[in-house]
Amino acid sequence: MSMFCYQCQEAAGGKGCTVKGVCGKTEDLAKAQDLLIYITKGISVYSTKARALGVINKEVDKFIMESLFATITNANFDRNVFMERVKKGLQLREEVKNQYVNAGGKLTESKENTSWLKKILGFGGMKKEEELKLPEAATWFANNANDFNAKAATVGVLATENEDVRSLRELIIYGLKGLAAYLKHSNHLNYNDEKIHGFMQKALAATLDDSLTADDLVALALEAGKFGVDGMALLDKANTETYGHPEITKVNIGVRNNPGILISGHDLKDMEWLLAQTEGTGVDVYTHSEMLPANYYPAFKKYKHFAGNYGNAWWKQTEEFESFNGPILMTTNCVVPPKASYKDRMYTTGVTGVPGVKHIPDGKNGKAKDFSAIIAHAKKCKAPKEIEKGEIIGGFAHNQVLALADKVVEAVKSGAIKRFFVMAGCDGRMKSRNYYTEFAEKLPKDAVILTAGCAKYKYNKLNLGDIGGIPRVLDAGQCNDSYSLVVIALKLKEVFGLDDVNKLPISYNIAWYEQKAVIVLLSLLHLGVKNIHLGPTLPAFLSPNVAKVLVENFGIGGITNVDDDIKMFMGQ
Secondary structure, eight states: OOOOBOOSTTOGGGTOBSSSOTTSOOHHHHHHHHHHHHHHHHHHHHHHHHHHTTOOOHHHHHHHHHHHHHTSTTSBOOHHHHHHHHHHHHHHHHHHHHHHHHTTOOSSOOTTSOOHHHHHHTOOOOOOOOOOOOOGGGTOOOSSHHHHHHHHTTSSGGGSOSHHHHHHHHHHHHHHHHHHHHHHHHHHTTOOOHHHHHHHHHHHHHTTOTTOOHHHHHHHHHHHHHHHHHHHHHHHHHHHHHHOOOOOEEEEOSOOSSOEEEEESSOHHHHHHHHHHHTTTTOEEEEOGGGGGGGGOGGGTTOTTEEEEOSOSGGGHHHHHHHHOSOEEEOSSOOOOOOTTTGGGEEEETTOBOTTSEEEOOOGGGOOOOOHHHHHHHHTSOOOOOOOOSEEEEOOOHHHHHHTHHHHHHHHHHTSOOEEEEOOBOOOSOGGGHHHHHHHHHSOTTEEEEEOSGGGGGTTTSOOOEETTEESEEEOOSGGGHHHHHHHHHHHHHHTTOSOGGGSSEEEEEEOOSHHHHHHHHHHHHTTOOOEEEESSOOTTSOHHHHHHHHHHHOOBOOOOHHHHHHHHTTO
Protein backbone atom coordinates (compact mmCIF):
# COMPACT_ATOMS: atom_id res chain seq x y z
CA MET A 1 0.00 0.00 0.00
CA SER A 2 1.06 3.55 -0.66
CA MET A 3 0.51 6.26 1.93
CA PHE A 4 -3.07 6.94 2.96
CA CYS A 5 -4.04 9.44 5.65
CA TYR A 6 -7.32 11.24 6.22
CA GLN A 7 -7.15 12.11 9.89
CA CYS A 8 -7.25 15.91 9.47
CA GLN A 9 -9.68 18.34 7.86
CA GLU A 10 -7.27 19.21 5.05
CA ALA A 11 -7.11 15.65 3.67
CA ALA A 12 -6.31 16.03 -0.03
CA GLY A 13 -9.41 16.42 -2.15
CA GLY A 14 -11.55 15.86 0.91
CA LYS A 15 -10.69 12.15 0.60
CA GLY A 16 -7.16 11.47 1.82
CA CYS A 17 -3.47 12.18 1.27
CA THR A 18 -1.83 9.49 -0.87
CA VAL A 19 1.45 11.03 -2.08
CA LYS A 20 2.42 13.49 0.64
CA GLY A 21 0.48 14.86 3.58
CA VAL A 22 -0.92 18.36 3.28
CA CYS A 23 0.66 18.74 6.74
CA GLY A 24 4.07 18.02 5.22
CA LYS A 25 4.65 14.41 6.25
CA THR A 26 6.20 12.07 3.70
CA GLU A 27 5.04 8.61 2.73
CA ASP A 28 7.82 6.98 4.77
CA LEU A 29 6.88 9.01 7.82
CA ALA A 30 3.18 8.23 7.42
CA LYS A 31 3.90 4.52 7.24
CA ALA A 32 6.16 4.67 10.31
CA GLN A 33 3.33 6.33 12.22
CA ASP A 34 0.90 3.65 11.00
CA LEU A 35 3.29 0.96 12.24
CA LEU A 36 3.57 2.60 15.65
CA ILE A 37 -0.22 2.72 16.04
CA TYR A 38 -0.31 -0.97 15.04
CA ILE A 39 2.23 -1.79 17.74
CA THR A 40 0.24 0.13 20.38
CA LYS A 41 -2.76 -2.03 19.50
CA GLY A 42 -0.70 -5.18 20.00
CA ILE A 43 0.59 -3.96 23.36
CA SER A 44 -2.98 -3.09 24.33
CA VAL A 45 -4.14 -6.65 23.73
CA TYR A 46 -1.92 -7.84 26.59
CA SER A 47 -2.16 -4.75 28.80
CA THR A 48 -5.98 -4.88 28.73
CA LYS A 49 -5.97 -8.53 29.77
CA ALA A 50 -3.30 -7.83 32.39
CA ARG A 51 -5.34 -4.95 33.87
CA ALA A 52 -8.22 -7.36 34.36
CA LEU A 53 -5.87 -9.32 36.64
CA GLY A 54 -4.78 -6.22 38.51
CA VAL A 55 -1.48 -5.74 36.66
CA ILE A 56 -0.81 -2.15 35.56
CA ASN A 57 2.41 -1.31 33.76
CA LYS A 58 2.95 2.46 34.11
CA GLU A 59 5.67 2.47 31.47
CA VAL A 60 3.19 0.97 29.01
CA ASP A 61 0.61 3.61 29.96
CA LYS A 62 3.12 6.39 29.27
CA PHE A 63 4.35 4.81 26.05
CA ILE A 64 0.89 4.38 24.54
CA MET A 65 -0.23 7.85 25.60
CA GLU A 66 2.84 9.53 24.11
CA SER A 67 2.78 7.38 20.95
CA LEU A 68 -0.81 8.36 20.23
CA PHE A 69 0.03 12.02 20.88
CA ALA A 70 3.12 11.92 18.66
CA THR A 71 1.04 10.80 15.66
CA ILE A 72 -1.38 13.74 15.89
CA THR A 73 -1.32 15.99 12.84
CA ASN A 74 1.63 18.43 12.83
CA ALA A 75 3.31 17.00 15.94
CA ASN A 76 6.42 15.12 14.85
CA PHE A 77 8.06 14.85 11.44
CA ASP A 78 11.12 12.81 12.48
CA ARG A 79 10.79 9.28 11.10
CA ASN A 80 13.70 8.01 13.20
CA VAL A 81 11.76 8.90 16.36
CA PHE A 82 8.89 6.66 15.27
CA MET A 83 11.08 3.73 14.28
CA GLU A 84 12.81 3.87 17.66
CA ARG A 85 9.38 3.96 19.28
CA VAL A 86 8.35 0.86 17.31
CA LYS A 87 11.41 -1.02 18.62
CA LYS A 88 10.66 0.12 22.17
CA GLY A 89 7.04 -0.88 21.72
CA LEU A 90 7.95 -4.43 20.75
CA GLN A 91 10.04 -4.74 23.93
CA LEU A 92 7.21 -3.41 26.08
CA ARG A 93 4.71 -5.73 24.43
CA GLU A 94 6.74 -8.76 25.47
CA GLU A 95 7.23 -7.33 28.94
CA VAL A 96 3.53 -6.85 29.60
CA LYS A 97 2.72 -10.20 27.99
CA ASN A 98 5.05 -11.89 30.48
CA GLN A 99 3.50 -9.94 33.34
CA TYR A 100 0.08 -11.16 32.25
CA VAL A 101 1.20 -14.79 32.08
CA ASN A 102 3.02 -14.56 35.43
CA ALA A 103 -0.21 -13.26 36.97
CA GLY A 104 -1.95 -16.44 35.87
CA GLY A 105 -3.34 -15.29 32.53
CA LYS A 106 -3.79 -17.53 29.53
CA LEU A 107 -3.03 -16.54 25.96
CA THR A 108 -5.89 -18.47 24.33
CA GLU A 109 -9.44 -19.39 25.26
CA SER A 110 -11.09 -22.81 24.79
CA LYS A 111 -13.60 -23.25 21.98
CA GLU A 112 -16.47 -23.17 24.48
CA ASN A 113 -15.73 -19.50 25.11
CA THR A 114 -16.59 -16.53 22.95
CA SER A 115 -13.98 -14.35 21.34
CA TRP A 116 -11.53 -13.52 24.13
CA LEU A 117 -11.42 -9.94 22.92
CA LYS A 118 -15.19 -9.65 23.16
CA LYS A 119 -15.09 -11.26 26.58
CA ILE A 120 -12.33 -9.13 28.04
CA LEU A 121 -13.61 -5.93 26.46
CA GLY A 122 -17.11 -6.36 27.79
CA PHE A 123 -19.02 -6.92 24.55
CA GLY A 124 -21.67 -9.63 24.51
CA GLY A 125 -23.90 -11.38 22.04
CA MET A 126 -21.35 -13.74 20.47
CA LYS A 127 -22.25 -17.29 19.53
CA LYS A 128 -19.88 -20.14 20.40
CA GLU A 129 -17.13 -20.48 17.85
CA GLU A 130 -13.82 -22.12 17.21
CA GLU A 131 -10.75 -21.01 19.16
CA LEU A 132 -9.38 -17.68 17.96
CA LYS A 133 -5.72 -16.91 17.65
CA LEU A 134 -4.15 -13.77 19.05
CA PRO A 135 -4.25 -10.94 16.52
CA GLU A 136 -1.07 -10.50 14.53
CA ALA A 137 -0.38 -7.13 16.13
CA ALA A 138 0.22 -9.05 19.36
CA THR A 139 2.64 -11.56 17.83
CA TRP A 140 4.49 -9.89 14.94
CA PHE A 141 8.25 -9.37 15.21
CA ALA A 142 10.84 -7.72 12.99
CA ASN A 143 14.47 -8.69 12.50
CA ASN A 144 15.67 -5.78 10.40
CA ALA A 145 14.71 -2.50 8.74
CA ASN A 146 13.32 -4.32 5.72
CA ASP A 147 10.89 -6.19 7.97
CA PHE A 148 9.77 -2.90 9.52
CA ASN A 149 9.25 -1.26 6.14
CA ALA A 150 7.39 -4.24 4.67
CA LYS A 151 5.03 -4.44 7.62
CA ALA A 152 4.44 -0.69 7.71
CA ALA A 153 3.10 -0.88 4.16
CA THR A 154 0.35 -3.33 5.19
CA VAL A 155 -1.07 -1.95 8.45
CA GLY A 156 -2.38 1.48 7.52
CA VAL A 157 -5.94 2.74 7.48
CA LEU A 158 -6.89 0.83 4.31
CA ALA A 159 -5.94 -2.51 5.88
CA THR A 160 -9.54 -2.57 7.14
CA GLU A 161 -11.47 -3.38 3.97
CA ASN A 162 -15.04 -2.71 5.13
CA GLU A 163 -15.59 1.01 4.65
CA ASP A 164 -17.97 1.46 7.58
CA VAL A 165 -15.91 -0.59 10.03
CA ARG A 166 -12.84 1.33 8.89
CA SER A 167 -14.64 4.63 9.43
CA LEU A 168 -15.72 3.75 12.97
CA ARG A 169 -12.32 2.34 13.91
CA GLU A 170 -10.59 5.50 12.74
CA LEU A 171 -13.16 7.72 14.48
CA ILE A 172 -12.28 5.90 17.71
CA ILE A 173 -8.52 6.00 17.13
CA TYR A 174 -8.55 9.72 16.30
CA GLY A 175 -10.61 10.39 19.41
CA LEU A 176 -8.02 8.44 21.42
CA LYS A 177 -5.22 10.56 19.95
CA GLY A 178 -6.94 13.71 21.13
CA LEU A 179 -7.64 12.19 24.54
CA ALA A 180 -3.99 11.12 24.84
CA ALA A 181 -2.86 14.70 24.19
CA TYR A 182 -5.00 16.03 27.04
CA LEU A 183 -3.96 13.23 29.37
CA LYS A 184 -0.30 13.92 28.60
CA HIS A 185 -0.70 17.56 29.66
CA SER A 186 -2.34 16.42 32.90
CA ASN A 187 0.44 13.92 33.54
CA HIS A 188 3.02 16.65 33.03
CA LEU A 189 1.42 18.39 36.03
CA ASN A 190 1.39 15.11 38.01
CA TYR A 191 -2.34 14.46 37.59
CA ASN A 192 -3.36 11.04 36.35
CA ASP A 193 -6.35 8.74 35.90
CA GLU A 194 -5.70 5.02 35.51
CA LYS A 195 -9.22 4.48 34.19
CA ILE A 196 -8.51 6.71 31.19
CA HIS A 197 -5.34 4.77 30.37
CA GLY A 198 -7.28 1.53 30.74
CA PHE A 199 -10.03 2.69 28.40
CA MET A 200 -7.57 3.89 25.73
CA GLN A 201 -5.91 0.48 25.72
CA LYS A 202 -9.23 -1.38 25.70
CA ALA A 203 -10.39 0.68 22.74
CA LEU A 204 -7.13 0.20 20.81
CA ALA A 205 -7.38 -3.56 21.28
CA ALA A 206 -11.01 -3.48 20.16
CA THR A 207 -10.03 -2.05 16.77
CA LEU A 208 -8.30 -5.41 16.07
CA ASP A 209 -11.45 -7.46 16.67
CA ASP A 210 -13.23 -8.25 13.41
CA SER A 211 -16.18 -9.72 15.29
CA LEU A 212 -17.29 -6.35 16.64
CA THR A 213 -20.36 -4.99 14.89
CA ALA A 214 -20.97 -1.43 13.78
CA ASP A 215 -23.26 -1.02 16.80
CA ASP A 216 -20.44 -2.20 19.09
CA LEU A 217 -18.08 0.35 17.57
CA VAL A 218 -20.60 3.20 17.76
CA ALA A 219 -21.07 2.40 21.46
CA LEU A 220 -17.28 2.40 21.90
CA ALA A 221 -17.01 5.79 20.20
CA LEU A 222 -19.58 7.25 22.58
CA GLU A 223 -17.71 5.67 25.49
CA ALA A 224 -14.62 7.47 24.21
CA GLY A 225 -16.67 10.65 24.54
CA LYS A 226 -17.39 9.82 28.18
CA PHE A 227 -13.68 9.48 28.85
CA GLY A 228 -13.09 12.61 26.79
CA VAL A 229 -15.18 14.54 29.32
CA ASP A 230 -13.24 12.89 32.15
CA GLY A 231 -9.92 13.72 30.48
CA MET A 232 -10.77 17.38 29.92
CA ALA A 233 -12.10 17.68 33.47
CA LEU A 234 -8.84 16.21 34.78
CA LEU A 235 -6.78 18.68 32.76
CA ASP A 236 -8.97 21.57 33.88
CA LYS A 237 -8.36 20.51 37.47
CA ALA A 238 -4.62 20.13 36.87
CA ASN A 239 -4.32 23.56 35.25
CA THR A 240 -6.46 25.50 37.71
CA GLU A 241 -5.11 23.87 40.88
CA THR A 242 -1.55 24.47 39.65
CA TYR A 243 -1.86 27.95 38.12
CA GLY A 244 -5.17 29.34 39.43
CA HIS A 245 -8.43 29.94 37.58
CA PRO A 246 -8.13 32.00 34.39
CA GLU A 247 -9.10 35.64 34.88
CA ILE A 248 -10.48 38.23 32.47
CA THR A 249 -7.29 39.60 30.95
CA LYS A 250 -6.30 42.13 28.32
CA VAL A 251 -3.34 40.71 26.41
CA ASN A 252 -0.81 42.93 24.64
CA ILE A 253 -0.26 41.96 21.00
CA GLY A 254 2.52 44.46 20.32
CA VAL A 255 6.22 44.02 21.09
CA ARG A 256 8.92 45.36 23.42
CA ASN A 257 12.52 46.28 22.66
CA ASN A 258 14.14 43.27 24.33
CA PRO A 259 15.09 40.02 22.61
CA GLY A 260 12.41 37.41 23.03
CA ILE A 261 11.49 33.72 22.99
CA LEU A 262 8.24 32.69 21.33
CA ILE A 263 6.53 29.68 22.92
CA SER A 264 3.88 27.82 20.95
CA GLY A 265 1.76 24.71 21.45
CA HIS A 266 -0.24 23.89 24.56
CA ASP A 267 1.98 22.71 27.42
CA LEU A 268 1.67 25.00 30.46
CA LYS A 269 4.38 23.18 32.43
CA ASP A 270 6.90 24.07 29.74
CA MET A 271 5.58 27.63 29.98
CA GLU A 272 6.19 27.66 33.74
CA TRP A 273 9.74 26.38 33.40
CA LEU A 274 10.60 28.79 30.60
CA LEU A 275 9.31 31.83 32.50
CA ALA A 276 11.20 30.84 35.64
CA GLN A 277 14.47 30.27 33.78
CA THR A 278 14.27 33.49 31.73
CA GLU A 279 13.54 35.72 34.72
CA GLY A 280 16.25 38.33 35.12
CA THR A 281 18.00 37.42 31.85
CA GLY A 282 16.79 40.38 29.82
CA VAL A 283 14.85 38.02 27.53
CA ASP A 284 11.08 38.47 27.15
CA VAL A 285 8.65 35.61 26.60
CA TYR A 286 5.74 35.80 24.15
CA THR A 287 2.98 33.28 23.58
CA HIS A 288 1.89 32.13 20.13
CA SER A 289 -1.33 30.53 18.86
CA GLU A 290 -2.80 28.04 21.37
CA MET A 291 -0.43 29.22 24.09
CA LEU A 292 -2.26 32.57 24.19
CA PRO A 293 -4.47 31.47 27.15
CA ALA A 294 -1.37 31.15 29.35
CA ASN A 295 -1.76 34.93 29.68
CA TYR A 296 -5.01 34.39 31.59
CA TYR A 297 -3.54 32.35 34.48
CA PRO A 298 -2.70 34.20 37.72
CA ALA A 299 0.51 32.23 38.33
CA PHE A 300 2.13 33.56 35.15
CA LYS A 301 1.16 37.20 35.63
CA LYS A 302 3.85 37.74 38.28
CA TYR A 303 6.56 37.57 35.60
CA LYS A 304 7.31 41.10 34.36
CA HIS A 305 9.10 39.75 31.30
CA PHE A 306 5.95 37.92 30.15
CA ALA A 307 5.31 40.29 27.27
CA GLY A 308 2.03 39.09 25.71
CA ASN A 309 1.02 37.29 22.52
CA TYR A 310 2.70 37.44 19.11
CA GLY A 311 0.91 36.50 15.91
CA ASN A 312 -2.06 34.35 15.13
CA ALA A 313 -3.04 30.73 14.61
CA TRP A 314 -0.52 27.96 13.99
CA TRP A 315 -0.73 27.93 10.18
CA LYS A 316 0.66 31.47 9.85
CA GLN A 317 3.91 30.55 11.59
CA THR A 318 5.98 30.37 8.41
CA GLU A 319 5.66 34.15 8.06
CA GLU A 320 5.34 35.13 11.73
CA PHE A 321 8.32 33.08 12.93
CA GLU A 322 10.35 34.84 10.28
CA SER A 323 9.53 38.30 11.68
CA PHE A 324 9.85 37.33 15.34
CA ASN A 325 13.67 37.31 14.98
CA GLY A 326 14.25 35.26 18.16
CA PRO A 327 14.08 31.54 18.89
CA ILE A 328 10.79 29.60 18.95
CA LEU A 329 9.92 26.75 21.31
CA MET A 330 7.35 24.23 20.02
CA THR A 331 5.91 22.35 23.00
CA THR A 332 3.24 20.22 21.32
CA ASN A 333 1.56 19.67 17.97
CA CYS A 334 0.84 22.55 15.55
CA VAL A 335 4.35 22.41 14.07
CA VAL A 336 4.73 23.38 10.42
CA PRO A 337 7.96 22.14 8.82
CA PRO A 338 10.14 25.26 9.10
CA LYS A 339 11.62 27.35 6.32
CA ALA A 340 15.41 27.34 6.09
CA SER A 341 15.46 31.03 7.03
CA TYR A 342 14.44 30.35 10.63
CA LYS A 343 14.99 26.60 11.05
CA ASP A 344 18.10 27.25 13.15
CA ARG A 345 15.95 29.33 15.55
CA MET A 346 13.36 26.60 16.13
CA TYR A 347 13.47 24.22 19.10
CA THR A 348 11.18 21.29 19.82
CA THR A 349 10.42 19.52 23.07
CA GLY A 350 8.12 16.81 24.41
CA VAL A 351 6.60 14.62 21.66
CA THR A 352 7.37 17.15 18.92
CA GLY A 353 10.19 16.76 16.46
CA VAL A 354 11.53 17.93 13.10
CA PRO A 355 14.67 16.48 11.46
CA GLY A 356 17.54 18.92 11.81
CA VAL A 357 15.80 20.99 14.50
CA LYS A 358 17.29 21.12 17.99
CA HIS A 359 15.30 19.12 20.55
CA ILE A 360 15.20 19.92 24.27
CA PRO A 361 14.83 16.64 26.20
CA ASP A 362 12.88 15.96 29.36
CA GLY A 363 14.65 16.59 32.63
CA LYS A 364 15.99 13.57 34.47
CA ASN A 365 13.95 12.05 37.30
CA GLY A 366 11.13 14.54 36.87
CA LYS A 367 13.33 17.62 37.14
CA ALA A 368 12.74 20.74 35.06
CA LYS A 369 13.82 20.81 31.44
CA ASP A 370 16.97 22.80 30.78
CA PHE A 371 16.15 25.78 28.56
CA SER A 372 19.59 27.40 28.86
CA ALA A 373 20.44 26.78 25.19
CA ILE A 374 17.38 28.57 23.85
CA ILE A 375 17.87 31.43 26.34
CA ALA A 376 21.50 31.87 25.27
CA HIS A 377 20.35 31.83 21.65
CA ALA A 378 17.72 34.52 22.35
CA LYS A 379 20.31 36.88 23.83
CA LYS A 380 22.08 36.98 20.47
CA CYS A 381 18.94 37.89 18.52
CA LYS A 382 17.24 41.16 17.66
CA ALA A 383 13.97 42.15 19.32
CA PRO A 384 10.81 40.95 17.54
CA LYS A 385 9.52 42.94 14.59
CA GLU A 386 6.14 44.47 15.41
CA ILE A 387 3.37 43.09 13.21
CA GLU A 388 0.36 44.57 15.03
CA LYS A 389 -0.60 46.69 18.04
CA GLY A 390 -3.33 46.68 20.61
CA GLU A 391 -4.92 44.24 23.02
CA ILE A 392 -7.24 41.27 22.92
CA ILE A 393 -9.38 40.14 25.83
CA GLY A 394 -9.81 36.60 27.12
CA GLY A 395 -9.98 34.49 30.25
CA PHE A 396 -13.65 33.54 30.16
CA ALA A 397 -13.28 29.99 31.45
CA HIS A 398 -16.11 28.46 33.46
CA ASN A 399 -15.08 29.86 36.86
CA GLN A 400 -14.96 33.41 35.51
CA VAL A 401 -18.19 33.15 33.50
CA LEU A 402 -20.07 31.58 36.41
CA ALA A 403 -18.93 34.52 38.54
CA LEU A 404 -20.84 36.65 36.02
CA ALA A 405 -23.78 34.23 35.94
CA ASP A 406 -26.31 36.68 37.40
CA LYS A 407 -25.40 39.28 34.80
CA VAL A 408 -25.56 36.73 31.97
CA VAL A 409 -28.89 35.28 33.13
CA GLU A 410 -30.40 38.77 33.44
CA ALA A 411 -29.25 39.62 29.93
CA VAL A 412 -30.91 36.47 28.59
CA LYS A 413 -34.14 37.06 30.53
CA SER A 414 -34.33 40.68 29.38
CA GLY A 415 -33.74 39.69 25.77
CA ALA A 416 -30.44 41.59 25.54
CA ILE A 417 -28.79 38.25 24.72
CA LYS A 418 -30.91 36.20 22.33
CA ARG A 419 -28.50 33.39 21.54
CA PHE A 420 -25.08 31.94 22.31
CA PHE A 421 -22.94 30.44 19.56
CA VAL A 422 -20.28 27.89 20.48
CA MET A 423 -17.59 28.49 17.85
CA ALA A 424 -14.80 26.45 19.39
CA GLY A 425 -12.26 24.37 17.50
CA CYS A 426 -9.35 24.89 15.16
CA ASP A 427 -8.11 27.28 12.54
CA GLY A 428 -6.46 26.25 9.30
CA ARG A 429 -5.12 27.59 6.03
CA MET A 430 -8.06 26.84 3.71
CA LYS A 431 -9.68 30.03 2.39
CA SER A 432 -13.10 28.51 3.09
CA ARG A 433 -12.38 29.12 6.79
CA ASN A 434 -12.95 32.82 6.20
CA TYR A 435 -16.57 31.74 6.58
CA TYR A 436 -16.08 31.95 10.35
CA THR A 437 -14.89 35.55 10.21
CA GLU A 438 -17.88 36.52 8.10
CA PHE A 439 -20.20 34.50 10.34
CA ALA A 440 -18.98 36.36 13.44
CA GLU A 441 -19.31 39.73 11.69
CA LYS A 442 -22.86 39.05 10.49
CA LEU A 443 -24.26 37.57 13.69
CA PRO A 444 -27.08 39.63 15.20
CA LYS A 445 -25.81 42.12 17.78
CA ASP A 446 -27.74 40.27 20.48
CA ALA A 447 -25.70 37.08 19.95
CA VAL A 448 -22.63 36.08 22.01
CA ILE A 449 -19.80 33.82 20.80
CA LEU A 450 -18.38 31.22 23.20
CA THR A 451 -15.02 30.03 21.92
CA ALA A 452 -11.97 27.91 22.76
CA GLY A 453 -9.08 26.71 20.63
CA CYS A 454 -7.31 28.54 17.82
CA ALA A 455 -10.54 28.95 15.82
CA LYS A 456 -10.86 32.22 17.77
CA TYR A 457 -8.16 33.84 15.63
CA LYS A 458 -10.75 34.15 12.88
CA TYR A 459 -12.65 36.74 14.94
CA ASN A 460 -11.01 37.57 18.29
CA LYS A 461 -9.44 40.75 16.91
CA LEU A 462 -12.67 42.07 15.39
CA ASN A 463 -14.42 44.96 17.09
CA LEU A 464 -17.67 43.14 17.87
CA GLY A 465 -18.50 45.18 20.95
CA ASP A 466 -20.31 44.02 24.08
CA ILE A 467 -23.78 43.53 25.52
CA GLY A 468 -24.21 45.40 28.76
CA GLY A 469 -20.51 45.03 29.50
CA ILE A 470 -20.38 41.37 28.45
CA PRO A 471 -17.96 41.01 25.49
CA ARG A 472 -19.56 39.38 22.46
CA VAL A 473 -16.57 37.03 22.17
CA LEU A 474 -15.94 35.02 25.34
CA ASP A 475 -12.67 33.13 24.99
CA ALA A 476 -12.40 30.19 27.41
CA GLY A 477 -8.87 29.23 26.35
CA GLN A 478 -7.23 26.32 24.55
CA CYS A 479 -9.03 23.56 22.63
CA ASN A 480 -9.11 21.41 25.79
CA ASP A 481 -10.93 24.28 27.51
CA SER A 482 -13.98 23.37 25.45
CA TYR A 483 -14.76 21.62 28.73
CA SER A 484 -15.36 25.08 30.19
CA LEU A 485 -18.03 25.70 27.58
CA VAL A 486 -19.72 22.44 28.59
CA VAL A 487 -19.67 23.44 32.26
CA ILE A 488 -21.16 26.83 31.37
CA ALA A 489 -23.92 25.22 29.29
CA LEU A 490 -24.81 22.72 32.02
CA LYS A 491 -24.91 25.52 34.61
CA LEU A 492 -27.23 27.60 32.41
CA LYS A 493 -29.46 24.55 31.96
CA GLU A 494 -29.67 24.29 35.77
CA VAL A 495 -30.29 28.01 36.29
CA PHE A 496 -33.12 28.08 33.76
CA GLY A 497 -34.64 24.88 35.16
CA LEU A 498 -34.44 22.97 31.88
CA ASP A 499 -34.42 19.18 31.59
CA ASP A 500 -32.41 19.09 28.36
CA VAL A 501 -29.26 21.02 27.43
CA ASN A 502 -30.58 21.22 23.87
CA LYS A 503 -33.39 23.51 25.03
CA LEU A 504 -30.89 26.28 25.81
CA PRO A 505 -30.52 29.16 23.35
CA ILE A 506 -27.13 27.76 22.29
CA SER A 507 -26.07 26.77 18.78
CA TYR A 508 -22.91 24.86 17.88
CA ASN A 509 -20.98 25.94 14.78
CA ILE A 510 -17.59 24.33 15.28
CA ALA A 511 -14.49 24.51 13.08
CA TRP A 512 -12.39 21.37 13.26
CA TYR A 513 -8.93 20.49 12.02
CA GLU A 514 -7.28 17.61 13.85
CA GLN A 515 -7.82 14.82 16.35
CA LYS A 516 -8.27 16.87 19.51
CA ALA A 517 -11.38 18.30 17.88
CA VAL A 518 -12.58 14.71 17.38
CA ILE A 519 -12.48 13.91 21.10
CA VAL A 520 -14.27 17.20 21.84
CA LEU A 521 -16.99 16.21 19.36
CA LEU A 522 -17.36 12.73 20.88
CA SER A 523 -17.51 14.31 24.34
CA LEU A 524 -20.36 16.59 23.27
CA LEU A 525 -22.23 13.63 21.76
CA HIS A 526 -21.78 11.67 25.01
CA LEU A 527 -23.31 14.59 26.91
CA GLY A 528 -26.35 14.48 24.66
CA VAL A 529 -25.65 17.69 22.73
CA LYS A 530 -27.38 17.56 19.35
CA ASN A 531 -27.44 19.54 16.12
CA ILE A 532 -23.71 20.29 16.08
CA HIS A 533 -22.51 21.74 12.78
CA LEU A 534 -18.95 21.03 11.65
CA GLY A 535 -16.93 22.83 9.05
CA PRO A 536 -15.50 23.85 6.79
CA THR A 537 -16.03 20.25 5.62
CA LEU A 538 -17.22 17.10 7.32
CA PRO A 539 -14.46 14.61 8.21
CA ALA A 540 -13.26 12.51 5.28
CA PHE A 541 -13.07 9.50 7.59
CA LEU A 542 -16.85 9.42 8.00
CA SER A 543 -18.22 6.92 5.48
CA PRO A 544 -21.65 7.73 4.00
CA ASN A 545 -23.32 5.19 6.27
CA VAL A 546 -21.54 6.37 9.44
CA ALA A 547 -22.29 10.00 8.55
CA LYS A 548 -25.94 9.00 8.11
CA VAL A 549 -26.01 7.49 11.60
CA LEU A 550 -24.55 10.68 13.09
CA VAL A 551 -27.04 12.84 11.19
CA GLU A 552 -30.08 10.73 12.12
CA ASN A 553 -29.19 10.14 15.77
CA PHE A 554 -27.35 13.33 16.72
CA GLY A 555 -28.29 15.93 14.12
CA ILE A 556 -24.67 16.38 12.98
CA GLY A 557 -24.52 18.75 10.02
CA GLY A 558 -22.16 20.72 7.84
CA ILE A 559 -22.14 24.38 6.84
CA THR A 560 -23.38 26.09 3.68
CA ASN A 561 -23.12 29.88 3.43
CA VAL A 562 -23.13 32.48 6.19
CA ASP A 563 -26.48 34.16 5.46
CA ASP A 564 -28.45 30.93 5.14
CA ASP A 565 -26.72 29.35 8.13
CA ILE A 566 -27.46 32.31 10.40
CA LYS A 567 -31.12 32.16 9.39
CA MET A 568 -31.14 28.43 10.13
CA PHE A 569 -29.48 28.84 13.54
CA MET A 570 -31.75 31.72 14.49
CA GLY A 571 -34.84 29.74 13.48
CA GLN A 572 -35.87 32.20 10.81
